[in-house]
Each structure stands twice: as structure tokens, then as C-alpha cells.
Amino acid sequence: MIDFEKFAKYSKPGPRYTSYPTALEFNESFNAASYIESLERNIHLPLSLYVHLPFCKSACYFCGCSVVYTSKEDKKQEYIKYLQKEITLLKQYIDSSREILQFHFGGGTPTFYDAKSLDTILKSIHNVFSNFSSNAEISCEIDPRYFNEEQMRVLNSYGFNRLSFGVQDFDSDVQKAIHRFQSFDLVQKAVELAQKYGIKYINFDLIYGLPKQSLESFKTTLDSVLKIKPTRLAVFNYAHVPWIKKTMRKIDEFMLPAPATKLSILEYTIDCLTNNGYKMIxxxxxxxxxxxxxxxxxxxELKRNFQGYTTKKHTQTIGLGVTSIGEGHDYYAQNHKDISLYMECLDNGILPIQRGVKLTDEDRLRKNIIMKLMNNLRLDIRHIENKFGINFKEHFKDSINDLKEYVNLGLLEITDDEIKISHTGGMLVRNIVMNFDEYLRKTNANDKRFSKTV
Structure with a gap:
């Protein structure tokens, strides 16, 4: 049995490591010119495309995404015109005939756009980026409250093969607390619609740590999920950052479950899902x-980028739309978060980059280590030494020393050849990899920068 009260001491602020360096290290000295240079340095990589559609009708209080709330159709249509401007401008600086291995619609709520608008956006993209691999991952985030057959027909016509449904929790009290109301029947019908059009890969997003959640209530949610049995599940720890996301201030912090409760929910989830045919990734x-x-x-061989886990080889991710993040071998680049500044750049014929970072050799080394541990809970030390020309135990002497407490708890093994995180240690993988984060070691990040790890 896990002593959750002891584990709770590891509940401290820490990055989620969707990137390394984290977005906090992005800076505005990396601009549109820097991005163009980065695009040219990464022409050897195949492409991934991420398109951000930021609009939602109303706020879900738990949401940490970059969202614009509106009920005005003209705002959404204006945004399409600027997406088209960005795509046309980008074509000047990139070989758009390169193979595309991934495409992802994120948001916001992509399906807040009607079928005709989705078709317009997809047609504009395919007019420039047409070389989709025969086995490309083509995916879209779906809000089951805004999803109909006309939209599904459009997605099907453009080869979408993966859909991710935002479920979060089926408990009505939790849904009320997070301002997100959707019944089991609604979600089930949305999944059946996708399956009708041959979508085999269906993901559910669940969140633990939401207000009014308990172990018992989440058990009921999992029972409901297993009736539908999606092929994949993402079970996220709720990141409560009200100093960043104003809508989170509507959540009563006294309703949030304690770290020990969250860990018990996670442990039960792992056991429940693994007993029902799922494997933890x-x-x-x-x-x-x-x-x-x-x-x-x-x-x-698992890899991780801003679109989630993937089986595809390394790509150059091109971010399109407000706040989108692109990634290459040695850089990250982010578009303006302010939609008016995003549009102003495009009106002036400038790629709408707000900030980014060019990776140093040390950044690339540490990114490699952090991502491999996050993805596979294992690191091949010899491979890292050969790839980067270092003596691992000398280079990371301080990090290895700091990891001893996890070794002593049986959460981690370190040998001459590998680092291996145990099944239980996977619950604290963010804490573990933080020991390889050079920026955290230098700055001792304060509580206001990150969400809690547990």
C-alpha cells in the first residue's frame, strides 16, 4: 500500500514539461526574423501542423487553455480570414510540400465552428500543405455539446482518424462546480456518431483534482467511461492557477480534494484501467x-509534443493561429496571445510571433533526458552519453545525488546503464524530472509560476 500522507509532501509547484525549456523561458528577443531562421535550419524534418481555434461559447472554470468567449459569428469568420493570411504568408518561408505526419485541431472548441466553416479552414490548409502521409495522425478536440453529423462528414472527408472528447467527469455535482454540463447519454451519442464514420481511435480527457471530487465519485465516473470504452484515455491532474486564469477564481479552493485524496484517485484509476485492458503510457x-x-x-519509442503523445518520428511542428506554439529540433516559437496583435502583424505582412527560444546544446541534452523519462519512465544512459559526448554521472552529479531520496523510497533505480522509474514512481515523474531542469536549479522557482505536481 502507498502511504499517501507521505506522498502528499511532494505536492509542490512544478512544470508539466510539454516543452523544455518551459514556456516561462520563452522571450521576446526571439521574433519573426528568429522564427524564419529557425524554419530554414529545420528543413530536414517532416511536418506536424497544429491549428488553434480559440472560440468557446461559455467558460469552463477548470480550463487552462487560451480561449476567446463569444457568441458572435462574425468574430469567428474574421478569424478564419486571418488564419488564411497566416497560411499564405508562411508559404513564403517554408517548403510546404514536405511530408505531414501529424495534424491537430485544438482550442477553444474547434467544433464551435459549423461544418461549412470547418470545411473552409481545412480547404485553405490543404491548398498549401497537401502532402499528408498515408498513415498521418489527423485529430481534432471535440466538445460533445457542440458536435453534429454535418461536422463529422467534413472531418471524415479530410481524413480525420482520431477524435478526443472532453469529458472531465460525469458527476453532476462536479459538473456544476466547473460549469461544464454534459450527460453520459450526450457523450455516448457523440462517440457513436464518430464510430459511424469509421473513427477507430477515440480518446477521452478526464481530470482528477476537480472541486467536489472524491474517490467514490470518480469510481462512478470510471464505471461510466468503461461502458463506452474509448481506445485511449488522458487522465490529467487539475492545474489550479487562478493567478493566471481568471475563470479559475470562480472555483472555491476549499472544494478541491486534498493531495492524498488526489493520489488515491490516481492509484485507483491506474488499477481500474489496467484491470480493464488498458496500459499506462x-x-x-x-x-x-x-x-x-x-x-x-x-x-x-514514445514521443511527446504539444499535441500529446505520439508514435511518429521527430517532426517540425508548425503552429497556426493565435497563441499556437511551434517546435523544431532547436527552437520553440509562439504566436501572439492577444488576438488583436496577432491580426495586426498579419495586416502588416509579418509572421505573428510574440516570443520563443533557441535551444542551446545543454537545453537539447536536458530536453532529451526529461522527455524520455516523461514518455517511457526509463532512460538509456549509454545512448545519451554516445549521442551528446558526455560522462552522464559526472555531468549530472548533483541531479543524481538529489534523486537518492526517490531511490531510497523504491520509486527509482539508477544503474550504470539506465534510470528506471517504477510503476508507483510514475505518479511523481514530474517531481523526478525536475531534478534535471537547469532553469529550476538556478532560480528555485516560486509558487506563483507553476501548478502543483500532486
């Missing part, structure tokens, strides 16, 4: 045993 994903995500994890 990385720190927060689960997939059925025949899913390619699980097969890649067995081989240590």
Missing part, C-alpha cells in the same frame, strides 16, 4: 493493449 495516458501508443511505449 507515460505519466497520464492509458491505451488499450493493441493500440500503437502502447506498442511504441514497449519499444521505448
Amino acid at each position: 507515460g505519466m497520464d495516458h492509458f491505451a488499450l493493449e493493441n493500440d500503437e501508443l502502447y506498442q511504441a511505449s514497449l519499444k521505448g
